[in-house]
Amino acid sequence: MKIIQITDTHFSPSKPHFNGNWAPLLSWIEATGADLIVHTRDLTVDGADKDEDITFSMDLMRQVLIPMLIAPGGNRPSL
Numbered sequence: 001m002k003i004i005q006i007t008d009t010h011f012s013p014s015k016p017h018f019n020g021n022w023a024p025l026l027s028w029i030e031a032t033g034a035d036l037i038v039h040t041r042d043l044t045v046d047g048a049d050k051d052e053d054i055t056f057s058m059d060l061m062r063q064v065l066i067p068m069l070i071a072p073g074g075n076r077p078s079l
Helices: 016-032 051-061
Strands: 003-007 036-041 068-072
16 A cells, blocks of 8 residues: 655645645646555645635645545644
């Protein structure tokens, strides 16, 4: 079984700094022949507070034909 982990994609419709990474990443993922993708940490820039960020990011994730487990996280400890 081949598993690929991706992390901290930080996608957002209103803060598109990292959105350009998606097309090449998707192409690479599909070329790997992986059986499972695990996405860890921050899927979105402001997902916890922005429904549109979650919707936008999940629409991107649904483009992947390989099964994907999304394990969100990234909480930072208080300083």
